[in-house]
Amino acid sequence: MPPRTRQWTVxxxxxxxxxxxTACDGVTIDTGAAPGASTTATGRTSTGNAGAQLDKLVxxxxxxxxxxxxxxxxxxxxxxxxxxxxDSVLKxxxxxxxxxxxxxxxxTWKSVYDGKTxxxxxxxxxxxxxxxxxxWRSGASSWTTDKRGDFANDLDDPQLVAxxxxxxxxxxxxxxxxxxxxxxxSWCGYAEDWIAVKxxxxxxxxxxxxxxxxxxxxxxx
Numbered sequence: 001m002p003p004r005t006r007q008w009t010v011x012x013x014x015x016x017x018x019x020x021x022t023a024c025d026g027v028t029i030d031t032g033a034a035p036g037a038s039t040t041a042t043g044r045t046s047t048g049n050a051g052a053q054l055d056k057l058v059x060x061x062x063x064x065x066x067x068x069x070x071x072x073x074x075x076x077x078x079x080x081x082x083x084x085x086x087d088s089v090l091k092x093x094x095x096x097x098x099x100x101x102x103x104x105x106x107x108t109w110k111s112v113y114d115g116k117t118x119x120x121x122x123x124x125x126x127x128x129x130x131x132x133x134x135x136w137r138s139g140a141s142s143w144t145t146d147k148r149g150d151f152a153n154d155l156d157d158p159q160l161v162a163x164x165x166x167x168x169x170x171x172x173x174x175x176x177x178x179x180x181x182x183x184x185x186s187w188c189g190y191a192e193d194w195i196a197v198k199x200x201x202x203x204x205x206x207x208x209x210x211x212x213x214x215x216x217x218x219x220x221x
Contacts, residue, residue, distance in 0.1 A: 050192040050220070053199045054213055060204040062137040072145055073132045073152035085153045085160070089126045092155075093162035112189065113167035113181040125168035128152065129159050129190070130197045133173035138203040157200050158193035176216060177208035184219065191216035 076085040083102030090104040091097050097107035109118040118124050132140075132152060140148055154160065171179050181190055191213045198205060205213070 050195045051214075051217055053195050054205075054210065054217070057195070057198055057210065058204045059207055059210055060138070062206055063139075063141060065133065065137065067141065068133060068136045070132055072148055073135075073140075074145065074149040075152035076126075077149070077153045085155060086126050088155060089160045089162055090121055090124060109162050111164035111167055112161065112186040113163045113171070113183060115183040115185075116164045116167075118162075118164060123165060124162045125165045127161050127163045127168045127171065129161060129193045130201075130203065131171070131173040134175055135201070135203055138198070138205065139201070140203065151201060154197075157197050159197045161193075175206070175209045176212040177206070180212070180216065187216040188220035192220070 078084050079088050081102040087102060087104050090107065090109070091099075094104070094107035094109045098105050104121050107119075107121065109124050110116075111118060111124075113127075128135075132148075135148075135151060140151060143151075151159070167181070176191065176194060180187060195213060197203075
């Protein structure tokens with residue numbers, strides 16, 4: 001192997017080893033977004049096509065709650081090394097997050113629903129942007145339990161967000177026609193996230209829900 005190639009191999013190996021140390025006790029992780037980034041309510045990059053996605057969602061009356069229970073949406077799943085999905089969201093959404101092993105023990109979180117700054121993981125709830133009961137009423141009642149578990153633990157779509165416990169419990173299982181974040185600056189991102197989740201999971205919307213989402217998208221301009 002030529003000397004220059006060998007040097008790059010050593011450097012890349014060192015960088016990979018350094019990245020693995022983030023699982024060690026006492027590690028602090030700064031996961032703040034880059035300045036000027038355009039993000040949704042869950043901190044994801046906005047795609048700007050929410051209006052088109054909303055137009056394609058199927059409009060239907062809300063289904064029955066018969067047979068519903070949170071146990072039919074098993075969560076939180078483990079994500080390895082004594083960590084679970086809740087820990088993963090806390091690490092993703094927080095700044096200066098401190099770990100003990102894999103567990104989040106400290107950090108700071110900005111609750112996008114009400115603008116509150118949270119300084120302890122015990123103050124944070126992990127909210128399902130599209131609530132489990134709403135999903136049940138809009139199509140998930142016909143899913144298998146495994147699929148509902150995938151929905152309840154979805155880290156790939158903007159379905160999980162760290163927010164204040166008070167805002168999460170105020171929201172409950174309501175859709176945007178009856179509940180919106182008190183921080184109006186988050187309406188655009190919240191609507192985009194809601195639409196993205198319903199689009200990916202092929203869930204329906206009610207007429208009132210669709211109208212409320214369209215109104216909230218006006219905050220994006």
